[in-house]
Amino acid sequence: MKISVVIPCYNEEQNIPILVKKLTEVLNKYSDYEIIFVDDGSTDATLERIKELVENGAKIKYLAFSRNFGQQKALKAGLDYSTGDCLITLDADLQHPPELVDAMIQKWQEGYDIVYTVRKEYPDASFLKRKTSWLFYKLLNKISEIEITPGTADFRLLDRKVIDILRELNETFIFLRGLVSWVGFRQYALEYTPQKRYSGKTKYSFKNMILLAITGITSFSTRPLHLATFLGLILAFLCILYGGYAVGITIFTDKTVPGWASLIVSVLFIGSIQLLILGIIGEYLGKLFIESKRRPQYIIKEKNCEK
Ligand code: UDP
Numbered sequence: 001m002k003i004s005v006v007i008p009c010y011n012e013e014q015n016i017p018i019l020v021k022k023l024t025e026v027l028n029k030y031s032d033y034e035i036i037f038v039d040d041g042s043t044d045a046t047l048e049r050i051k052e053l054v055e056n057g058a059k060i061k062y063l064a065f066s067r068n069f070g071q072q073k074a075l076k077a078g079l080d081y082s083t084g085d086c087l088i089t090l091d092a093d094l095q096h097p098p099e100l101v102d103a104m105i106q107k108w109q110e111g112y113d114i115v116y117t118v119r120k121e122y123p124d125a126s127f128l129k130r131k132t133s134w135l136f137y138k139l140l141n142k143i144s145e146i147e148i149t150p151g152t153a154d155f156r157l158l159d160r161k162v163i164d165i166l167r168e169l170n171e172t173f174i175f176l177r178g179l180v181s182w183v184g185f186r187q188y189a190l191e192y193t194p195q196k197r198y199s200g201k202t203k204y205s206f207k208n209m210i211l212l213a214i215t216g217i218t219s220f221s222t223r224p225l226h227l228a229t230f231l232g233l234i235l236a237f238l239c240i241l242y243g244g245y246a247v248g249i250t251i252f253t254d255k256t257v258p259g260w261a262s263l264i265v266s267v268l269f270i271g272s273i274q275l276l277i278l279g280i281i282g283e284y285l286g287k288l289f290i291e292s293k294r295r296p297q298y299i300i301k302e303k304n305c306e307k
C-alpha cells in the first residue's frame, strides 16, 4: 500500500521544512509513501528548500513549473505524476493539519473512494472571504448539476480509481472541487478546524477568488446563458406594454413631448442588461476559444521523477 501526498507551493519557502517534518512523522507509520511537491513558479527559495530535503534523503519528488500556472494546475500535475494507491492533497501553509491524514487513510481503508474535508471555523479568513465563499457555493449548487458542500477545499484523499479518471481530463480550466463531486463514487466527509497560515501570506487575492469562482460556475453550468433568454423575454413583454401605452397617449391626447426621464432610464437600463448578457456569453465563448487550442495544462521545467 503506497500513499502519495501532493502539495502545490507558490512562494512557501518558510513552510516547506516544517511541513515535511510534520508529514513524515505521520507517514512513517505506513509501509510506503511519496511526497510530491509541485512548485508553481515560485520566485523565492521554495525550490531550493525542496531540493535540499531531497539531497538529505527525504522521500520527496518534485515538479517545477516554468511559471505560475495556478493551484488547480499544480494539483493536476501532482495527480498525473503520482504512483500511490491513494493520493492526499493539502496546502503548503499548514492550514490543513497533517494529523488528519491518519483519519483520512482509515476511512479509505474502510472502503471509501474519496475522503474530502469540510472546515468548521476559519480563523485566518476575513469576514469578506468567508461570506463570498459561502455565497459562491450556494450559487454554484443552485445553478449546476453538481453539489459541493460549502467549506470544502483542496484537502482530500482520492483512491487510485478516481486518480486515473481525473488524469484523463485535459480541460484547460480545471476546478477540481467540482470534478471530484462530478465523478461520484463512495465519498466521506471529515470535519476539521483549519489552522492559521504558518508563514507568508495568502496567494488568493480577491481577484483570484473571483476568477476561480467564474471557472467553477462556467465549467459546470450553462444556466447563466439562460439568463439572457429569460431577461430578453421579460423585457420584450414590458416593451410591448409600454409601446401600447405610448401609442395610446399619442393618438388620444396631446401631451407627448415631455418624457426625457423615462427615455433615458429605459435606454440606460436596456443598455446595461445587454452588456451583462454579452459579458456572460463572452465568458463562455472565451473559454471555448482557449479550450479549442488544446494547449498543455502546465509546463514543467525541472523534475526528479517520471510519470
Ligand atoms: N498556490 C499555488 N499556486 C497559486 C496560488 C496558490 O500553488 O497560484 C498554493 C499555495 O502555495 C498553497 C495553496 O495553493 O499551498 C493554497 O493557497 P493559499 O494558502 O494562499 O490560499 P488560502 O488558504 O488563503 O485560500
Ligand code: MG
Residues within 6 Å of the ligand: 091, 093, 095, 197, 202
Ligand atoms: Mg492557505
